[in-house]
Amino acid sequence: MATDPLDAPFTALATFDWGGDPTPLADLESRVREAAAAPPLAGELEPRFAELLTSSAPLAAKAFACRQLRLIGTARSVPALAGLLADPELSHMARFALERIDGPEAGQTLREAVPRVGDELALGMISSLANRRDEAAVPLLDALLSGPEPLAVAAALALGRIGTPAAAKSLAAASAASARYADAWATARIDCADQLLADGDRTAATALYEAVAATTGPAAANRRSRGLRIAAQTGLLDCLENA
Numbered sequence: 001m002a003t004d005p006l007d008a009p010f011t012a013l014a015t016f017d018w019g020g021d022p023t024p025l026a027d028l029e030s031r032v033r034e035a036a037a038a039p040p041l042a043g044e045l046e047p048r049f050a051e052l053l054t055s056s057a058p059l060a061a062k063a064f065a066c067r068q069l070r071l072i073g074t075a076r077s078v079p080a081l082a083g084l085l086a087d088p089e090l091s092h093m094a095r096f097a098l099e100r101i102d103g104p105e106a107g108q109t110l111r112e113a114v115p116r117v118g119d120e121l122a123l124g125m126i127s128s129l130a131n132r133r134d135e136a137a138v139p140l141l142d143a144l145l146s147g148p149e150p151l152a153v154a155a156a157l158a159l160g161r162i163g164t165p166a167a168a169k170s171l172a173a174a175s176a177a178s179a180r181y182a183d184a185w186a187t188a189r190i191d192c193a194d195q196l197l198a199d200g201d202r203t204a205a206t207a208l209y210e211a212v213a214a215t216t217g218p219a220a221a222n223r224r225s226r227g228l229r230i231a232a233q234t235g236l237l238d239c240l241e242n243a
Contacts, residue, residue: 010028010048013065016064031045035072036072046072046076049065049077050076050080052065054080062090067096074103075103078109082094086121095125099131099132110137111136111137113125114126126151129141135162135164135167137162138159141162142174145170156171159192160187161195163194163195163198167192168192168193172211186215186228190209197235205235209235209239212232213233216229
């Protein structure tokens with residue numbers, strides 16, 4: 001019976017730890033690069049990496065598997081990656097992989113993780129949702145705007161990067177709990193307005209630019225606030241030019 005050429009490198013990976021022989025990993029990395037243009041090969045590699053994540057393999061091996069699933073992962077890998085999101089040592093690697101996986105399963109998994117992984121790891125989940133421009137995350141992020149300030153600020157900035165009309169509505173209705181974070185709220189509104197304008201929604205973008213300009217005022221208190229005011233004024237001019 002022919003030996004599967006994947007058996008040896010995956011057997012080595014299953015016991016790989018920091019400081020070990022990286023040769024089998026280089027072989028797998030090469031195969032993953034090939035798999036980008038060869039779906040059948042990706043279909044062979046992905047379940048093996050996902051299975052390793054649910055095994056007793058060392059941390060280094062699981063981190064390596066997450067990196068590869070970031071390149072070839074699909075919805076089939078989501079359950080295995082989800083199991084790592086509450087792990088302080090592997091959470092960031094798992095969410096980086098989920099960020100790149102198309103389809104609703106990955107976004108749903110990140111949203112569901114936010115309330116259950118603790119505030120520190122939740123900040124990472126929020127960032128990943130922003131990177132995905134996950135429109136379905138808007139209600140969750142909106143609810144966080146009235147919560148503890150670190151999460152509220154992260155949620156506001158994420159809404160700005162998602163940049164949909166629903167995100168704009170949330171940002172328009174909410175304000176920073178303290179003046180300390182006022183610039184973060186303004187930044188979120190600018191980011192959201194920029195995205196709306198790029199998407200052709202000039203009316204919603206104008207409203208957000210005007211809100212920032214009114215909040216910062218002509219005598220902005222610091223360099224950051226002055227920069228935000230300039231950004232708002234520039235955005236308003238862009239809106240007029242695209243009228």
